[in-house]
Amino acid sequence: MGNMSDSLSKDQRAEMERQYNIYQDGVSEIIPAFEMKEKIAKSLLTGRPLKVKLGLDPSAPDVHLGHTVVLNKLKQFQENGHIIQLIIGDFTGKIGDPTGKSTARKQLTNEEVKHNAQTYYEQFSKVLDMEKVELFYNSAWLSKLRLEDTINLSASITVARLLERNDFSERLASGKPISLHEFFYPLMQGYDSVELESDVELGGTDQHFNVLMGRHLQEHYNKEKQVVIMLPLLEGLDGVEKMSKSKNNYIGVDEDPREMFGKIMSIPDELTLKYFNLITDLSHIEKNDIAMRLESGDLHPRDAKMLLGKVIVRMYHDEAAAQLAEEHFKTVFQRGAIPQDIPEVIWEGSHSIHVIDLLVQLGLQSSKSEARRMIQNGGIRINSEKVMDVDLLVHLPKELILQVGKRKFLKLLNPKAN
Amino acid sequence: MGNMSDSLSKDQRAEMERQYNIYQDGVSEIIPAFEMKEKIAKSLLTGRPLKVKLGLDPSAPDVHLGHTVVLNKLKQFQENGHIIQLIIGDFTGKIGDPTGKSTARKQLTNEEVKHNAQTYYEQFSKVLDMEKVELFYNSAWLSKLRLEDTINLSASITVARLLERNDFSERLASGKPISLHEFFYPLMQGYDSVELESDVELGGTDQHFNVLMGRHLQEHYNKEKQVVIMLPLLEGLDGVEKMSKSKNNYIGVDEDPREMFGKIMSIPDELTLKYFNLITDLSHIEKNDIAMRLESGDLHPRDAKMLLGKVIVRMYHDEAAAQLAEEHFKTVFQRGAIPQDIPEVIWEGSHSIHVIDLLVQLGLQSSKSEARRMIQNGGIRINSEKVMDVDLLVHLPKELILQVGKRKFLKLLNPKAN
Missing domain, CATH: 3.10.290.10 (RNA-binding S4 domain)
Structure with a gap:
């Protein structure tokens, strides 16, 4: 890629730094940070937007606040004119689990895949401008790969490297079977980046191995390597486990204002700031202000959480709903009274x-x-x-x-x- | 399959036992022996010949006496009316090594593959009746496999099972890289048996893992499982290493009578009987007779080897050539004289x-x-x-x-x- 940033004008350099500061805010890791700046520089010099990739599991379309960590990051890229590539991983979804061992991974029909994609689309539209999002189904290219291509793909990686993935190494060590086809899932996910020539891929820290695979495979296919942005995982209502539907510790983006507000009020106090940082659209300055007031004791932890609840309800509903949700909460819990408008x-x-x-x-x-x-x-x-x-x-x-x-x-x- | 042999007539049962005794003679292992008898029984009952498979590496067409161990076994099946399936592994040959690390496995052109197959054909015709042999190129089916098929294929096997193959486990343990695509070679070889519905596959003991894979995959694809016959490896002229071109310890089936005879005379005495057993067309009775006379001292080890040399030259040339080769050898080595007809x-x-x-x-x-x-x-x-x-x-x-x-x-x- 060369050192693109050396060719920037003073204004462009300032713009590069401004964007970089936004993108790096709140993330776990950028791999490698230097190349992220180079990517922005290249975009500024060529006028071509960056392609920012997010892969989606076609079988689990219920979007909750845990997902919005990455959606909010995508939104920042979108607000700076870059292109979002959403990839529905329908190829694996349509295959299911060939061993038949996993009931969790049952085979989806074309209709189910389309329906789930539509659900993503609607729910994502609460955060992203979906008009400016490119939507892909990876069966478009993966279903065409022949054995010769697959062998070429597999030649890029060693068995030892695949066994470095935590769950694989643990299973091999404990004698639990790893079926050979499971080795393909990270490869296929990575191959999507080759096909779409993605510049940046986002993922939760639990996706570390998989998203780095895209970078690895792009190099194998002589493409420019993507930068990988790892985002922290959001703990759910229990304050311990990653927010997920299966753990029933989640807040769905579709939930009604009162339920949303009430659930927010039930998270442990220690999580309030993390929620502010990762899943609200407040500015960096506003977030810092809340953090400082909390620390100094000017802001009571309960009031901070009420503010968090209002901000989140406003994001997924509106200002009026946020007010009502707060009042409802105060009536029921803070005054111990029975609310007026019950069914x-x-x-x-x-x-x-x-x-x-x-x-x-x-x-x-x-x-x-x-x-x-x-x-x-x-x-x-x-x-x-x-x-x-x-x-x-x-x-x-x-x-x-x-x-x-x-x-x-x-x-x-x-x-x-x- | 059921117990086919229970339905045999008395004559058929005798015929089954007769064939079985021929096939099991001199082999290392039949996996499983019981099913070999069942296969013969099924053939006798249905009148359908067995399909007996041998896979061939398209890059090394120089046939030497080491190969004839398996060719002689194939000939026994052929003499009893069964079908020989020779498979040229051209698919992998055309791909070469995608990592580019192995110079030994360079990519072959279509012409080279054809030429090498022709060479096999000519050399094999010294042992087999090639009119009754079916010749296949495995690219015919392997090149058509799509990623979905490949995933299905890979789902049949665990990583742990593949790592049981000696060379893989040793390389993993010693930190030498195993590229993922190498896992496919045994799978592809096994898939050939699925495609061709082979009843029996032959291989040297060093192919144990690979030929058993065919049996495993046939079961995965709900086909009748092949029986596997493992044949001993023939030591080369040095008496230690497996006969191979790269070790330069081989006797080619194309070599001239004197060279062939001379090379036979150079093997260690301890190998004479093994050579008789594995690579000559003498009957079981004749072989036993030689063994007994050697043991009793009636036959001098040098004379046994001379006899071996004559038998082998007769097999690949003719009786007259065998006589001349023996006389030449006696002139040069036993009398220490210079032969008459030198260039x-x-x-x-x-x-x-x-x-x-x-x-x-x-x-x-x-x-x-x-x-x-x-x-x-x-x-x-x-x-x-x-x-x-x-x-x-x-x-x-x-x-x-x-x-x-x-x-x-x-x-x-x-x-x-x-």
């Missing part, structure tokens, strides 16, 4: 019913055993009184307020009551 | 020349350093006198006999000599 249900069953049956029949709990557990955990209230007896027989009056957990309310109307 | 060259150079230059100019040695080494080893004689001095200046008379090693003679005529 009502008209009861048409018998006047007396065991509390467990009542909860299940109203759909507030999915099974009797769940309802029993919820009562035992003190999670059920009738007219603000905690239910202590799992065998309680409830005599239904004309009106009764049921509360499940902290945030779910239902007003039960029984017009036929005496 | 003559008329000298037109200067009358005096250093012995080293003389050897090189006559083409008897390929370089001065080789010529020097040959003299130092006592391998050069002039008129039966050993040359002791590497700097000897030879004054050429009208006639002079040069001897190189034990078996190479040249009569040099210098008509202009005084």
